[in-house]
Amino acid sequence: MIDFSLGDEQKALQQLARDFAQSEIAPVALQYDKEPAFPGEIIKKAHQAGLMNLTCPREYGGQGLGLLDAALITEELNAGCSAIAGMIGINSLACGPILVAGTEEQKRRFLIPLNESGKTASFGLTEREAGSDAGSLKTRARREGDHYVISGQKCFITNGSFASLYTIFATLDPEKGTRGISAFVVARETPGVSIGKVEDKMGQRSLNAAEVNLDDVAVPVENRLGAEGEGFKIAMKTLDEGRINIAATAVGIARAAFEAAVQYAKQRRQFGKPVGTFQALNFMLADMAAAVDAARLLTWYAASKADQEQPVTREAAQAKYFAADVAMRVTTDAVQIHGGYGYTKEYPVEKYMRDAKLTQIYEGTNQINRLVAGGALMR
């Protein structure tokens, strides 16, 4: 028999994250949505509470948790506010390449100071003309003695404005396609690194998304991760785990919207009865509950497989697109159940709907994730 119950330690982690989300994140979520800002104080408290750098091993200053444990925490934080939770969680993606391909020395040199200080990092893959087609990126790296000199522009970089270091993907030889790409760690203070346009987004508004300009940035050779030309695979392996995180994010948003809808449907009365007792809405709520549960189970399944060190390219992609589609549907239905009030800022559901949309787009659009899953099925 499959046991879906959580252990005592997992329940404690879940409760810790739930309490943090409800006391530190949810009460300010609308304010951060209205006036996007860096949630520095909240990130600091999350760091102190052990809710950051979840899957990074303890010897490098992280929490040393598995992906399933991290998914429990991520769901709770995102039920509070996905923009703030995203800023708390960004190091997992940003540091993924260091864990995937870094040497022992690199892991110690980059991860320990970052994790111990509570600072944040960013993952720099996307460019204006290289979004879904990440392999066509144009940022160039050229070797000059004991340095690489990197030039180019990254965009939509989550936390780009505030990162203390970046994992940057650049090509040494565009002729080689994905096999020409290498991965580098670039410190924010390196001359030539600057921040460009910051996106003004529909949802997850405090999740900073910025252009990062690299203008003849000299990076020591010992900051290259893996061998020359391995960068694309390092990015893809990082995204395999990152997509589980996005699935948990989507479950968190969907659950928050579902809970708000249930509460409203019990309390709002029309024709002399709570609106949730009318079959039209009652069936919607039942479908929403089933969808959230299904998305969570797919997320847990992918996370558990990753924890057993099994390949999860397909499972992570499926959990990501399924959960993101669920989040979009459930949040839209939550607005519908609230009627006219749902369309106003008096209730949180319109924010959940705007926030959910991003989960269908980042870390690979849902179409790209279907392509990844479908491709795995044909191999």
Ligand code: CAA
């Ligand atoms: N693990 C290991 N290796 C992998 C891999 C994986 N999951 N996926 C692909 N590879 C390898 C392939 O085996 C192939 O290797 P060889 O050169 O040895 O043959 C190589 O990588 C190239 O693979 P493809 O031919 O499949 O590459 P492609 O150019 O067709 O692209 C893609 C594949 C899946 C579409 C990829 O470009 C992709 O994932 N695109 C989406 C990018 C993305 O998700 N961006 C998100 C940015 S970060 C973000 O949004 C987050 C944020 O800020 C919060």
